[in-house]
Amino acid sequence: MDVNLIDEAHPGKIAAVFNNETDARAAEKALLQSGFFSQDVINIIQPNDANLSHKIEPDSPGIAGTILKSHGVLGVVGLLAGLILASILITAGPTFTESNPGATYFALGFVGLMIGMMIAGAISLRPDHDPLITETVEASADNKWTIVVQAENRDGVNQAKQILSSRAVSITETI
Structure with a gap:
């Protein structure tokens, strides 16, 4: 009997921090062009974003x-x-x-x-999410842009990391 206690559709997350909007938008485009991710699992957090918490953890139900x-x-x-x-x-x-x-x-x-x-x-x-949340909040306060990708599993996190690693200033992941 397999009992999965995590009920979130996308329990894995990766946050990639960028110095500016141009780099963040280019990374978002690369994620979408990979065919592995859709727009509904990618959130861009701009500096001092008012919807920051919802963009990091969008799956309240x-x-x-x-x-x-x-x-x-x-x-x-x-x-x-x-x-x-x-x-x-x-x-x-x-x-x-x-x-x-x-x-x-x-x-x-x-x-x-x-x-x-x-x-x-x-x-x-979910204490495993704390480093990702902290990194994202600090980046937003430092006038940096962050892309948060919601992934279903470890493969999704690895795929996003591979696409974003060459472009991002820093990357934090969790699953």
Whole structure:
């Protein structure tokens, strides 16, 4: 059974920073001419762009889906792990757990649920996106242009990187 906790259509991203609009537009044209990318997955962020956050993370429903799916799945997995551990302790464990099965099930089930939810929270925060977001925000504040390409997988990120690497001042990627 394959459970993918990331619900975003394009979980991979690459941000390429350029010194000016001309270089950014030429890079955008190269991406489009490759036939691998369409206009809807390419966003150009100009200096001090008012829509910067939406251009970096345009898939709000996908992010919400990731939050819901990861918390649901990992919460249940954590709860079940806690209940299994409680069963083992009640069967073969210390006297306290044998004489208080209800408290043992409740306590370990609750702890398992909370651990699962905390892991889901870490997944939902997508800490792997932080360097890309920071680089893009700083470039915009420094009057530079950035192209953010949304990719479905590692191949898409690699393809964008190959096209942009010779033109960009810096490149940051995530998947």
